[in-house]
Amino acid sequence: MPRLLAAIGLASVALLGCAERSLSELDPRPGNVVKLTLPVNLNRNIDILFVIDDSGSMGEEQASLARNFPAFINVLNTIPGGLPDVHIGVVSSNVGTGGVNIGGCSSATQPEGDDGALQTNGCAGVTAGYLEDIRQPDGSRTRNYSGALADVFTCMAQLGTTGCGFEAHLESAFRALSPGKNAGFLRPDAYLAIIFVADEDDCSALPGGALFGDPMATSGSPLGPRTSFRCWEFGVECDNAPNPRAFGTYTGCRPRAASPYLQGVQRYVDYVKSLKSSPRKIVVAGIIGNVDEQRTSVVIADPDDVTRPMLAPSCTSAVGVAAPAHRLQAFLDGFGDRATSTTICNDNLTDALTQIGEMMKITLGVPCLDAHLADRNPSLPGVQPECAVTDVLHPDDDRRTETIIPACDTTGGATPCWRFVSDAAACPTTPDNRELVVDRGGASVPDDTYLEIQCVVCDPATAPEGSC
Secondary structure: OOOOOOOOOOOOEEEEOOOOHHHOOOOOOOOEEEEEEEEOOOOOEEEEEEEEOOOOOOHHHHHHHHHHHHHHHHHHHOOOOOOOEEEEEEEEOOOOOOOOEOOOOEOOOOOOOOOOOOOOOOOOOEOOOOEEEEEOOOOOEEEOEOOOHHHHHHHHHOOOOOOOOOOOHHHHHHHHOOOOOOOOOOOOOOEEEEEEEOOOOOOOEOOOOHHHOOOOOOOOOOOOOOOOHHHHHHHEEOOOOOOOOOOEEEOOOEEOOOOOOEOOHHHHHHHHHHOOOOHHHEEEEEEEOOOOOOOOEEEEEEOOEEEEEEEOOOEEEOOEEEOOOHHHHHHHHOOHHHEEEEEOOOOOOHHHHHHHHHHHHHHOOOOEOOOEEOOOOOOOOOOOOOEEEEEEEOOOOOOOEEEEEOEHHHOOOOOOEEEEEEOOOOOOOOHHHEEEEEEOOOOOOOOOEEEEEEEEEEOOOOOOOOOO
C-alpha cells in the first residue's frame, strides 16, 4: 500500500488518536478526530511546478500522467469561483553530472543538462515557459496559451525518455525556483506547489561530479559500478547495512546524514520553505516509488551482471516498476501535513492526481470534509456532529491567538457561527458533499487567520449502527 501523509486524501487533514486543545473533553469513540487547517481568506493564486523524471524507464508513466491530468484540473475547477489563478510549469530531473560526459546527462554543450529550465516540449500554442491562466474581474480568463489547458499540459508532460539516468529531482526544483531563473513563474503572493513524478529516487549530487567518476569501476572499487545503485549507496543509510553492497533486506532507510557525494535533503526543505512567509503557503506531493512503514530497501543481484548490486523495486504495475524513494519521501516529510505521497505503480494516476488536487483545494481555503461524521445523538433526525471550530491568528509564532466559534444552532442567530451544508459543486467527491461554512455576519478577519476544524469521525463499516 502507498505510504500516505494525507490519511484522508487531503494533505492538510491528519487523523489523530486523541483530540487537541478545545476537543480535549470529546470522546473520539467510535471513531477518530479529523483536523483541517485552512486559510480564512481565500488566495486564488497558486504556482504549480511538476518535476518529471525523463529517464529511460518513464515513458508509460509520463503517458499516464498526461492522460489523467484532467482529473487534477477537475478538482481545481470545483473551488468556489472555478479554476484558481495558476501558473503551471514543467521541469525534467536532469541537471547534468557535474561535467562528466554521460549519455543523456552532461555533454560539452549542456554540462548542466536541463539545469532546472522550464520545459515546453515544443508544444503548439505555448507562448512562454509556463502556462498562465488568470481570472479577470469580469469573469473572463487571461491565458498565455491556446487550446484546452489539459490538452496543452498533456503535450508538455511527455518529456520523453532520453534524459539522465541519475535523476536529480530535488536539485532540479531548487534550480527552477532560484532567483533569476524562469522569470515570472514564481509569484511572491501565490501559494507554491511542487509535484514530483518519478520511478527512481533523488540523486542530487554535490558539485564537481565525483559521484560519477571511475566509469569502469567494479563492485570491489571505492565507488562501485557506475550505475544508479551509487545514488542509494551514498545517498541513503539504513539501520542494518554495514556493507550496503551485500545482498539482503535493510530497514530504517533514510537519507545519509553526511554523504561525501550527495547533497543533504534538508538543504532543499530549508530552501523551499524560505520562498514563502509561512510554510502553510507551500504544498508538496510525490507520485513516486513506495516507501513502506519500515522504510525498507532490498539489494539484489543486477540481472545484467550478477556480480553487481542493484536496488530491487518496491512496487510493480502494468505501467512499470519503481524503486523506493527514501530521499524524496524525506523531503515530503519535511512539510508535515502539507505533503502527500502516492504510488507511481498504478495502472493509471487518476486517484493520485485527484488526491493532490484535493490537497491544493484545502490549502486554498475550501473546507470540504472528506470523512464520515460520527452521529453523537442518533435518536434525532440527521447527523448530530461533534466538532470544534476555531479562528487562529498568527498560527506559526508566539503571537498565536485562538477564538472558538460556536455552532450556529447554539447561538440564537449570533455570529460568527458554523454549520455544515451540502454543496455538490464545491465538494463533489466527499461524503454527502459536506462543506463547513462559517457565517461571519459580514465581518472580516486579518490576513494571517486560519480556521482549525476538528470533528469526530468514524468508519461506517465498523462503527455501531446509527452512529455514522
